[in-house]
Amino acid sequence: MIVVENLSKQFIRPSTKRWSRSKGEVVQAVKNIGFTAEDGKVTGLLGANGAGKTTTLRMIAALLKQDGGQILVDGVAVHAGEQTTQAKMGVLSDARGLYPRLTARENIVYYGVLHGMSRQQADQRADFLAEALDLKSLLERRCDGFSQGEKMKTALARALVHDPKNIILDEPTNGLDVVATRALREFLRWLRSPEGGSKCIVFSTHIMQEVERLCDDVVVVAHGNTVAQGTVGQLLEQAGETDFEDAFVKLAFESKAQLRGAV
Numbered sequence: 563m564i565v566v567e568n569l570s571k572q573f574i575r576p577s578t579k580r581w582s583r584s585k586g587e588v589v590q591a592v593k594n595i596g597f598t599a600e601d602g603k604v605t606g607l608l609g610a611n612g613a614g615k616t617t618t619l620r621m622i623a624a625l626l627k628q629d630g631g632q633i634l635v636d637g638v639a640v641h642a643g644e645q646t647t648q649a650k651m652g653v654l655s656d657a658r659g660l661y662p663r664l665t666a667r668e669n670i671v672y673y674g675v676l677h678g679m680s681r682q683q684a685d686q687r688a689d690f691l692a693e694a695l696d697l698k699s700l701l702e703r704r705c706d707g708f709s710q711g712e713k714m715k716t717a718l719a720r721a722l723v724h725d726p727k728n729i730i731l732d733e734p735t736n737g738l739d740v741v742a743t744r745a746l747r748e749f750l751r752w753l754r755s756p757e758g759g760s761k762c763i764v765f766s767t768h769i770m771q772e773v774e775r776l777c778d779d780v781v782v783v784a785h786g787n788t789v790a791q792g793t794v795g796q797l798l799e800q801a802g803e804t805d806f807e808d809a810f811v812k813l814a815f816e817s818k819a820q821l822r823g824a825v
């Protein structure tokens with residue numbers, strides 16, 4: 563289970579003016595994000611471009627230090643760069659970061675060994691994940707030259723090699739065709755089921771269909787803030803709409819205008 567409370571993060575974007583004395587522009591990427599993602603559920607972070615989804619997921623994954631707020635993963639506080647919570651999490655970030663000279667299997671096994679698995683265990687797990695993600699024909703190929711979708715599937719298998727209880731996915735269907743997207747959706751449904759281990763899955767997206775088809779719970783993020791959380795049905799009701807896209811636009815953009823006005 564992942565609990566996020568009052569999360570905030572700003573960046574300084576360096577000045578583009580060569581002789582400027584200013585340190586740069588302050589970008590408040592995350593202002594106040596909070597939500598709970600439960601075990602056995604798929605929680606979707608839904609927001610427009612630049613809403614703060616990736617920044618939030620990177621803080622949950624302990625890849626980036628927050629300025630304020632707290633994150634608990636299975637009751638343990640996340641501290642950026644520390645291993646404590648990383649072992650409990652599988653993270654697929656936007657920078658897929660595979661080693662191009664290694665085969666898909668070597669990439670997956672290497673990661674497993676880093677997580678304390680024996681080579682044999684990691685090898686067996688690579689076979690299992692390759693079967694589940696339709697990756698078998700790629701396992702012994704070097705990642706150099708993989709298509710976007712092939713890279714994504716390999717990176718996903720690598721993120722799941724140590725069978726983590728919590729799974730963080732940043733736009734996982736990016737670059738996947740319709741067949742691969744369906745297969746991934748099926749696999750995520752299995753992971754959240756009791757047979758698949760009742761995993762806690764959090765993923766970011768701006769694709770409405772994905773949210774409607776997969777998410778048990780949706781967190782609407784706008785302009786660095788959580789503006790709504792609930793099931794698709796609850797959000798439709800809250801917005802007074804029958805179409806989910808209309809509901810999202812209402813919740814995200816009308817709240818965004820209000821939040822901007824409040825600053």
Ligand SMILES: Nc1ncnc2c1ncn2[C@@H]1O[C@H](COP(=O)(O)OP(=O)(O)OP(=O)(O)O)[C@@H](O)[C@H]1O
Pocket residue numbers: 573574575589590591592609610611612613614615616617618768
């Ligand atoms: N390292 C950084 N330096 C400066 N600004 C940043 C940095 N990382 C993110 N930002 C800014 O923070 C804001 C939120 O970015 P973030 O990537 O979290 O949004 P997002 O919701 O994931 O967007 P998208 O759907 O387009 O990926 C954006 O305005 C972005 O330009």
